[in-house]
Amino acid sequence: MLPVIEARDLTKRYGAVLAVDRVCFSIDPGRIVGLIGPNGAGKTSILRAILGLTRYEGDVRVLGREPWRERAALMLEASFIPDASVLPGWLRIDRAVDFVAAVHPRFRRDRTRAMLAKTRIPLHRRVRELSKGMQAQVHLALAMGVDAKLLVLDEPTLGLDLLARRAFYDALVEDFMDESRTIVLTTHQVEEVENLLTDVLFVDRGRIVLDGSIESLSTRFVAVSVEPAHLAEARAIGPFYERRMLGKTVLYYEGADRVALSSLGELHAPDVADLFVATLSGATR
Helix, strand or coil: CCCCEEEEEEEEEECCEEEEEEEEEEECCCCEEEEECCCCCCHHHHHHHHCCCCCCEEEEEECCECCCCCHHHHCCCEEEECCCCCCCCCCEHHHHHHHHHHHCCCECHHHHHHHHHCCCCCCCCEHHHCCHHHHHHHHHHHHHHECCCEEEEECCCCCCCHHHHHHHHHHHHHHCCCCCCEEEEECCCHHHHCCCCCEEEEEECCEEEEEEEHHHHHHHEEEEEECHHHHHHHHHCCCCEEEEECCEEEEEEECCCHHHHHCCEEEECCCHHHHHHHHHHCCCC
8 A cells, every 4th residue: 555645855945944854754545644743843844845835855755746746636636725714705605616616627516515515604605704613614615525535734723713623623524534535734732633633743843753653652652640759760760751740740651661660650641732742842852
């Protein structure tokens, strides 16, 4: 099975600024991958490179194509939702559907209309008359109307309230995802999407600092809540991060002996959000 995305030594510079520093990663079909990192970490630059929206150095293949040279062909099989509305405010929703149907050979009008029918958005309304949440729903409906193998989302729910974000992700999974399709997304609301993700890529200062499946993270990493009496012994085992919480110290380990740790405190698998903070904050990483 060939990867949907494969990047080797992907590098992006903006003048003297190194935004992406020789990153390497591979994404298989049927995965939902979270590209997670702080502001300025290089996430959007990576997305723009894999979509052929910017020049880059290194070797990148997306759906078997080189994005910059074959962007037109690639975008027949990929859809993109950016972090801000790109639809003009004067455009009516039904006219937007007509436009995409006229210019994209793999657009399914019936799928987009079926998605919009689940919302409370009148098709005769103009984009500027919609709330941010409704605009996001329109974007998603148009993007998923394309019979795409890859959907890329860059902070798609930025600025939306909790209900709008929940509706967006529910529609994403129910109406788009299957074993032959792949989703890559960036978000700052890690807690809201980690139950959807199959894989994560943590990005910091232009580099991939963690790459793994959600399933593998639970066996690779462990956190231990330790009472003060056992703290020195726990630190001797070599945690890469620790924090105080409710009178105890929580220490994070990678590949540690769980039997030894279990005698020192309560073990638990860190969630994605906690692991993200621990990984980027750990002094030894």
